[in-house]
Amino acid sequence: MNKLQNMTVAMVLSGLLMAVGNVIGYQVDWYSSLLGVLVIIVIGLIGMAVSQLPGLNKLPMVFWISIVAIIISLPSFPGSAWVIQITKKVQFLAVTTPILAYAGLSLGKDIELFKKLSWKIVPVTLAVMTGTFLFAAIIAQFVLKWEGAI
């Protein structure tokens, strides 16, 4: 299997797991959950195809997938209302749970490496994460007020 086929299989598989979570956690019916996930997967695959075009592959795939999703959801794009209505049935949190489950299952290999580090890295990492989140949020708060958006 080549890389793109592998990615397609992984997308479909993780999409199915998202549908399962959507049914269990948010009481959405199977039909709406599977249809919503299917539309999300198709958009992801279109983005993946776009990112492979010559000249466009200089930017990361995540960028092109974002751009394709944004364009499809623009009010002026034909059928955007339908896409939004269908995909709205898939809850954001249901999408995140399988992703973080995969992340969790890969942590074991980092635990061994982590044991070799000094404890000092823990407060430093927490400060790094807090700093990037809080400073951006504080600047955003001031500028949003100034722009009259909030």
Add this chain to the structure above:
Amino acid sequence: MDILRNWKIHLLVLIIVVMSENLGVVKYSLIILLPLLHALVLGGIISFPKFKILSTKQMEVAAGILPIAMMLLIVKIGLDIGPNISLLFHSKGALLLQEIGHFFGTVILGLPIAVFLRMGRESIGATYSVAREPNIAIIAEKFGLDSPEGRGVMATYICGTLVGAVWLSILTGVVAKLGILHPYALAMGSGVGSGSMMAASVGSIIAAYPEMEQQIRAYAGAANLMSTILGIYVSLFFSLPLATKLYNFLSKFQSDKETAKEKV
């Protein structure tokens, strides 16, 4: 990477998803625990080397699926941007300027603590960025990963992978409940340039402000897109030089004190 042949991973994810979603959102006063957090912790426990449930190779397969599954989250968030495009255009200044906070916030808060803990030049690598893959590549090219700077960035990478999402989810939940910062501002803050951390952070904002769900995701998605595009350049040309300068400045005081002590 043979995705289908490693069915054990997918079965485990299925079990984790069923358990996590059944548990649902758990709230203890200011703290919000989301299903994604249960999933991360459950997965982490299962993969614990002592239990020998998963081989290192299987863990690598899980790590390989992670960015692909993440693409579906990127689609989900991207679909919220279109309907809110005029709202985002109205706040283009905020979207642009908040990136300054993302890129320098790590140094401003992290570096003084690293220097205080006497981490040496590792402080620079450890705090110049959120230490995700592109940031490691920059340090690897400039200093090599065997240098103090390289050890620093790898340490924050490993520690960030283990605790970053958990920490941001809880921190964001508490800050959101305090109600000082607007949920739109928090949403932009959550676009830290790592998918799992953004997901954990956005999840907590939405749990606190469910009525603004769509706008929150639109702001977070737009901010994260900005971090993706600008990230490499800003951290190479601005954050890294700033971290180096600030380190040289702060460590001057420290070595003065050190020599003074030695004289006594």
